[in-house]
Amino acid sequence: MAAVQETVDRVRQIDVDQYRYGFETLIESDKAPKGLSEDTVRFISAKKNEPAWMLEWRLEAYRRWLTMTEPQWARVNYPKIDYQDLYYYSAPKPKKTIGSLDEIDPDILKTYEKLGIPLREVEVLEGVVRPEGQRKIAVDAVFDSVSVATTFQKELKQAGVIFMPISEAIREHPELVKKYLGTVVPTSDNYFATLNSAVFSDGSFVYVPPGVRCPMELSTYFRINERNTGQFERTLIIADKGSYVSYLEGCTAPQRDENQLHAAVVELVTHDDAEIKYSTVQNWYPGNSEGKGGIYNFVTKRGDCRGNNSKISWTQVETGSAITWKYPSCILRGDNSRGEFYSIAISNGHQQVDSGTKMIHLGKNTTSRIISKGIAAGVSQNTYRGLVTAHRKATGARNFTACDSLLIGDKCGAHTVPYVEAKNSSALFEHEATTSKISEDVLFYCVQRGLSQEEAVGLVVNGFVKDVLQQLPMEFAVEAQKLISISLEGSVG
Amino acid sequence: MNVALVKNETGSALSDSFAIARDRLPGADKVAAAREAAFAAYAQAGLPHRRIEDWKYTDLRALMREVLPLAPAPDAAEFSRAASAAKLHAIEGVRRLVLVDGVFAPKLSELGGLEKGLGIRTLREVLETGDAALQTLLFTPDNANPMVALNSAMMTDGVVIDVADGVVLTQPLQIVHIASGTVPAAMFTRSLLRLGKDAGATLVESYIATEGAKAYQVHDSLIISIGNNSRLDHVRLNEDGRDAFNISSGVVSLGAHAHFNTFGMMSGAGVSRYQATIVFAGEGSRVETNGVNLLNGKQHADTTLFMDHAVPHCDSREIFRAVVDDRAHSVFQGRIIVRPHAQKTDAKMMTRALLLSDDAEADNKPELEIFADDVTCGHGATTGALDESLLFYLRARGLSEKEAQALLIQAFVGEAIESIVNDGLRELAIAAAQRWLEARG
Secondary structure: HHHHHHHOOOOHHHOOOOOOOOOOOOOOOOEEEOOOOHHHHHHHHHHHOOOHHHHHHHHHHHHHHHHHOOOOOOOOOOOOHHHHHEOEEEEOOOOOOOOOHHHHHHHHHHHHHHOOOHHHHHHOOOHHHHHHHHEEEEEEEOOOEEEEEEHHHHHHHHHHOEEHHHHHHHHHHHHHHHOOOOOOOOOOOOOOHHHHHHHHHEEEEEEOOOOOOOOOEEEEEEEEEEEEEEEEEEEEEEOOOOOOEEEEEEEEEOOOOEEEEEEOEEEEEOOOOEEEEEEEEOOOOOOOOOOOOEEEEEEEEEEEEOOEEEEEEEEEOOOOOOEEEEOOEEOOOOOOOOOEEEEEEOOOOOOOOEEOEEEEEEEOOEEEEEEEEEEEEOEEEEEEEEEEEEEEOOOOOOEEEEEEEEEEEOOOOEEEEEEEEEOOOEEEEEEEEEEEEEHHHHOOOOOOOOOHHHHHHHHHHHHHHHHOOOOHHHHHHHHHHHHHHHOOOOOOO | HHHHHHHHHHHHHHHHHHHHHHOOOOOOOOHHHHHHHHHHHHHHHOOOOOOOOOHHHOOOOHOOOOOOOOOOOHHHHHHHHHHHHHEEEEEEOOOEEEEOOOEEEEEEEEOOOOOOOEEEEEEHHHHHOHHHHHHHHHHHOOEEEEEEHHHHHHOEEEEEEOOOOOEEEOOOOEEEEEEOOOOOEEEEEEEEEOOOOOOEEEEEEEEEEOOOOOOOOOEOOOEEOOOOOOEEEEEEOOOOOOEEEEEEEEEEOOOOEEEEEEEEEOOOOOEEEEEEEEOOOOOOOOOEEEOOOOOOOOEEEEEEEEEEOOOOOOEEEEEEEEEEEOOEEEEEEEEEEEEEEEOEEEEEEEEEEOOOOOOEEEEEEEEEOOOOOOEEOOOOEEOOOOOOHHHHOOOOOOOHHHHHHHHHHHHHHHHHHHOOOHHHHHHHHHHHHHHHHHHOO
């Protein structure tokens, strides 16, 4: 009975507009003037106390961006974005220099508490014993354009892991940043990546030295708070020889009537025998039931398996954003390297998702696996777009792709656009895709055994996405599961 | 910048040739106006290139570079060469309709003793004197596709076939395209087949060349409409010359409870593209499309299918097989769209490529676009080499490497070939595959 009550309460809470992270925190902020020009780029660079080479790098990207045109090929429709009508930098106004977490604006901390992000190290400081098996997570929280706090710095330092805001890394580890920044996603890569290169304000930087297994999960939480701002974060993760790191990313934003822009770039590099596991739970504000508001999410994510026997694994749960345009990819350069992509993309209401992956096989005996589950409800459009390619020297390349789509309701659309290109005879590619609705028989079976229609759908959907959920770190798996049931509320009946 | 430049060059070169050819093209007034519009659409776009999504893998600016001038009308020598080529490739028991260098050749065609309810005219005749409705129908293919637009602008001849309501033809019809010219040239043809209600027919299309035919370009299209409760079996065999280009388009529409079974084999032409749009206009219909690419040398073959489930309760099945050897390149693009309200659609597509050489390339793009929820749709794609363990099994039983390979390849393409309903035609396709395997040595 308790469980039923819980569901009823939750549904009531959620009502029509189901977004529960939609609150806004009123904090004084420091903004760059509206609009984008070389001056904006200089302003951001100056704010970050960046060295001259970094400013030059940004300006070069900005000048290139001016010559580019917005890509039109994705199956998404949105009114033209006025890039001059946005704030490109917004930082919580510092009350004084921040020395420790206690000095952070308590409003910001409260925001993260509301979101359920364990930002404070209190427990650890006070020596609270955690139940066995519960892992520690180091969090880097990004609020609008700046990183506000990074936890567990000390412990990570002991292990030799560098985990800090990228703006700090540019100052403190310029050699590493210079060596890797823009080598996976070059500044000229695409319209949004180039824009990001010019105006990115913060993000996370991770370097795991050779042979180190990062002692805890690393996590970044992104929050867009300010009105009319775009968030442009940049993440760079390097796993040196034989190292391992698992990184989690979460995103939320307040409910607003206008659309906000999010254009991030994530670059991953693995050297010999290294592994990066990157998990995302993307829950940006999707807009209201009429399709008003919501985040435009244009993200470029790419991993480069540079070393032999290296591995990059992407796991994503996409439930938010009005528009998602995102293709986490793997360049399998090293011999025997492996790329994985596990994705759940759920669209409801007026959401539009165009997401997928690219597996580019360059090295010998490289393998990749793609499991994509798309669920479309309401009047949303959900597209999987993927590329698997084996180059001429990629002997023994192997790929398995399964992308399944589930349609809930007759107003939504689910699409599959795979590209399978083989230029090597020893490449073995398998691709399969299915689209269907939830079988009436299965629903009837569940309902007949006492489940409500909604519970039955929830059960089937959870079974449908199980393969992907299993790939998520435990902490996220629980959140993701809840998120899935919330995203689909109101889509049945 | 570069792209624009290329476009202008090819565009202007061709508009000269269009201006020159215009007087030779049949039809006046409305037909001429439709040609002008089509040519304007083509001139605007120019030859398609890899930046156009539909032509991503078949970049005609790189492969074809230019559209050759319209082929001159064949002379007596060419007709006689064509006659011997036709004889060589003759299929028993079919009614042959021959086009030589894009011109209908009545002497090589069998026009006598037409079955009751069967009407055959030439495209030239229809464009010059036919009724307006039929002429409009001939211009239905969409000018948005530049190669279709070019074909609409330049079409010179073809056959227009009508099968009356309730007539089931016992004798298959064959349209034979023969290239015989000794100068490099292009031929532009368009044919039409209208199948009435409760009717049935079998249509074979063949593309061949005479000995000594120079590098030529075939620009062909076929418009098919299948009436309610009718059935059409269609076989397409491309055995063009090795340095030929073949760009063909098909537009098929089906009424209610109709059935369309089609099979295509590409083993000829240096560069070929077959693009077909199949539209379900009536409920309860079914389509089976099957195709085989057998490629070697430097051949490039592209099959692009668009299956449009516009109404509920229709089924479609697509099976495609590519065998790619040497430096050849095989492309399969299959798109299934299920429009809103097209509930109870059952659509399946399976494409498989077999790579026999390290320099071969196979690109597959099976797309699903689904706007209705009560449907069953799926696609699969595989790419790989011959299974080593199967080869070993056969070798262990005394077959040579080549024999073992041939056996496995035959089995690989067999699934698609088996779908041909007419026994004679199926044997023909099997024999063509056999010839290809034997030529491999």
